[in-house]
Amino acid sequence: MTTVANFAIDYRQYLNEHGEVNTKLPDFANNSDTLIQNYQDMVLTRTFDLKAVTLQRTGKLGTFPPILGQEALSVGIGSSMQKDDVLVPSYRDHGAQFQRGVSMQEVLLYWGGDERGSNFASANAKDDLPISVPIASQYLHAAGIAKAFQYRQQKRVAVTFCGDGGTSEGDFYEAINLAGTWKLPVVFIVSNNQWAISVPRDIQSGCETLAQKAIAAGFTGVQVDGNDIIAVREASLNALEHARNGNGPALIEAITYRLGDHTTADDAKRYRSREETNAAWQREPIARLKSYLVNIGVWNEEQEKNLQTQCAAKVEKAVKAFLDMPKPNVTEIFDSLYAQLPEALIEQREEAISEASS
Amino acid sequence: MQAIQYREAIREAMVEEMRRDERVFLMGEEVAQYNGAYKVSQGMLDEFGPRRVVDSPISETGFSGLGVGAAMYGLRPIIEFMSWSFCLVAADQIINNAPKMLYMSGGQFGCPAVFRGNNGAGGQLGSTHSWCVESMFSSVPGLKLAVPSTPRDAKGLLKTAIRDDDPVFFLESERMLGLGARGGKDFSRYLKDTWAPPTPKQDEDFTIPFGVADIKKPGNDVTIVAAGRPVHFALDAAEALGKEGIDCEVIDPRTYRPLDIDTIVKSVRKTNYCVVVDQSWPFASVGSEIAAQVYEHAMDDLDNKVIRINNDDVPAPYNRTLEQEMLPNTKKIIDTVRAVTYNA
Numbered sequence: 001m002t003t004v005a006n007f008a009i010d011y012r013q014y015l016n017e018h019g020e021v022n023t024k025l026p027d028f029a030n031n032s033d034t035l036i037q038n039y040q041d042m043v044l045t046r047t048f049d050l051k052a053v054t055l056q057r058t059g060k061l062g063t064f065p066p067i068l069g070q071e072a073l074s075v076g077i078g079s080s081m082q083k084d085d086v087l088v089p090s091y092r093d094h095g096a097q098f099q100r101g102v103s104m105q106e107v108l109l110y111w112g113g114d115e116r117g118s119n120f121a122s123a124n125a126k127d128d129l130p131i132s133v134p135i136a137s138q139y140l141h142a143a144g145i146a147k148a149f150q151y152r153q154q155k156r157v158a159v160t161f162c163g164d165g166g167t168s169e170g171d172f173y174e175a176i177n178l179a180g181t182w183k184l185p186v187v188f189i190v191s192n193n194q195w196a197i198s199v200p201r202d203i204q205s206g207c208e209t210l211a212q213k214a215i216a217a218g219f220t221g222v223q224v225d226g227n228d229i230i231a232v233r234e235a236s237l238n239a240l241e242h243a244r245n246g247n248g249p250a251l252i253e254a255i256t257y258r259l260g261d262h263t264t265a266d267d268a269k270r271y272r273s274r275e276e277t278n279a280a281w282q283r284e285p286i287a288r289l290k291s292y293l294v295n296i297g298v299w300n301e302e303q304e305k306n307l308q309t310q311c312a313a314k315v316e317k318a319v320k321a322f323l324d325m326p327k328p329n330v331t332e333i334f335d336s337l338y339a340q341l342p343e344a345l346i347e348q349r350e351e352a353i354s355e356a357s358s
Numbered sequence: 359m360q361a362i363q364y365r366e367a368i369r370e371a372m373v374e375e376m377r378r379d380e381r382v383f384l385m386g387e388e389v390a391q392y393n394g395a396y397k398v399s400q401g402m403l404d405e406f407g408p409r410r411v412v413d414s415p416i417s418e419t420g421f422s423g424l425g426v427g428a429a430m431y432g433l434r435p436i437i438e439f440m441s442w443s444f445c446l447v448a449a450d451q452i453i454n455n456a457p458k459m460l461y462m463s464g465g466q467f468g469c470p471a472v473f474r475g476n477n478g479a480g481g482q483l484g485s486t487h488s489w490c491v492e493s494m495f496s497s498v499p500g501l502k503l504a505v506p507s508t509p510r511d512a513k514g515l516l517k518t519a520i521r522d523d524d525p526v527f528f529l530e531s532e533r534m535l536g537l538g539a540r541g542g543k544d545f546s547r548y549l550k551d552t553w554a555p556p557t558p559k560q561d562e563d564f565t566i567p568f569g570v571a572d573i574k575k576p577g578n579d580v581t582i583v584a585a586g587r588p589v590h591f592a593l594d595a596a597e598a599l600g601k602e603g604i605d606c607e608v609i610d611p612r613t614y615r616p617l618d619i620d621t622i623v624k625s626v627r628k629t630n631y632c633v634v635v636d637q638s639w640p641f642a643s644v645g646s647e648i649a650a651q652v653y654e655h656a657m658d659d660l661d662n663k664v665i666r667i668n669n670d671d672v673p674a675p676y677n678r679t680l681e682q683e684m685l686p687n688t689k690k691i692i693d694t695v696r697a698v699t700y701n702a
Binding site (some may be wrong): 116117118134142145147151158170171175177178181335336337339340343344 | 383409414415417419420421422423424425426427428429430431432433447450451454455460461462463464465466467468499500522523524569615616617619
């Protein structure tokens, strides 16, 4: 017998769960300003997230998927992208969206059932796709955008997310297969947060790692500690550079844990133990990075207190803007359906206007 | 007048639009190196190269979804399904994503993609390969759907489809791809001067707008509505019925979305009788929709009920005789028109 191919999956972690460095840091991580910025962004993301859940509980927001526990992954990927790259998010990626310039008000509008929240004002995020709620269908859209970059010979990269459950979908496999076949400039992120609603990782797939699925599609997959922002950013920067230089796609499986419910319509206590969640809290990303920053002497409790106050104020401001937003006009039901409204719908549109005003 | 096959008319439309617009590209199974499973894209790889004529893996969900992403990002993909029967594995991408992108992005990202391929029974292909998708897909808001019946309509409508800013489902027919090889002999005499498109020399920018029905044969006694392949059955029926003194008007809507109901209603007001031929299944079909709209607009003008001719309500049989029996055909139309006009 001859071995015709050999594969291995690398795992990276720089900061362990206590915030201790266990291997030589990549260069960017020696700049404490960068890490402080990441830390502040992660705290803001969490402040927003907790507030959004409260808004839903008090009837001011629709169903909302908390990102609690995945802030390092989301902020880490978003902050390593370049301006003219394109983010193709799933529904639990608002940390990355904020890095791209999407506003908190826009994300609240979206989850409040207002399509205006997908019309991003920021020039940086203008080309980013809206949140995608179906599972893994956005992987193909990212591949298509990458195809457009390749077609136009642009050095841009599409970055997309799905969860551990998403890797079981046909769209996931067809997307990575096409991207590998055509060497498309796309980076696939798998947010492996261990739970697809109530379905645990171990009955999602027989694979030891989800990263190895990339091997079958002909490109590299790596696994990182998704709660270690240094590991996330290093893998992301490498993957983006690889794709930007025409070397094809890459896949990053980020090991993390969904500390909250799947959405506000879910109650995770019904299917997972308190012991498991408590253990996961010991590995969460924000306390870990804070501990590291405090230990190296670049962060203190006074700064922390100021940061918490600032984040709360920013979130309150966004919430107020969201709640003060005038209701959408009834004609919006029709106006974005076709590039030009067909004749058969003109009458329906007029009826809707007169019903709304009567 | 040129001798041009239906498949060549489709190719001419694609080639002309690809020359005209750098954003347009063709993607699908076997479209490039093999020149298309049905030779529709013959020679296109030679002219445009592999960047713009793209052989895809056997992956309908994959290339449909990728096409949606590319279209949202400003390209204009033409996505070929070898058969519309094969689009069903890609249903989420083509009906749950493509037609909703503009809507769900608050008007930011349109999806100017054309999905095209063979629709309907190809001749003993069995039930899984003989889908007619117009009834299923016409009920989806946000898309447009064309069913051309002649080389002229195929070319003019496909050029419009490629230029359209919304997703278009373009339904061809394996049974019609060769029509036109023998010139006018392949068509009813009623299409004598209208089955072929103008040559590029005669009209270099020939297009046919969506939502404009074509009166394939004018008449006064009964309105027959048919699109796609059944148009030819309707014209043959009209010829036979003409000999009995029944003067049929054959109306081809050409696009079901948008639907030109005005032309149909105008005809029914004149003839007072209406038969709708539709090659999909009867329950909740496009034929039913047309019948319902005729009732809504012209109930008082009808001298008898509207009758629909559809596939029998069974999967397409593999057996040749049974398949013929299951589909709409000329004899069924003749019998139905006779029955519906008995009180004329």
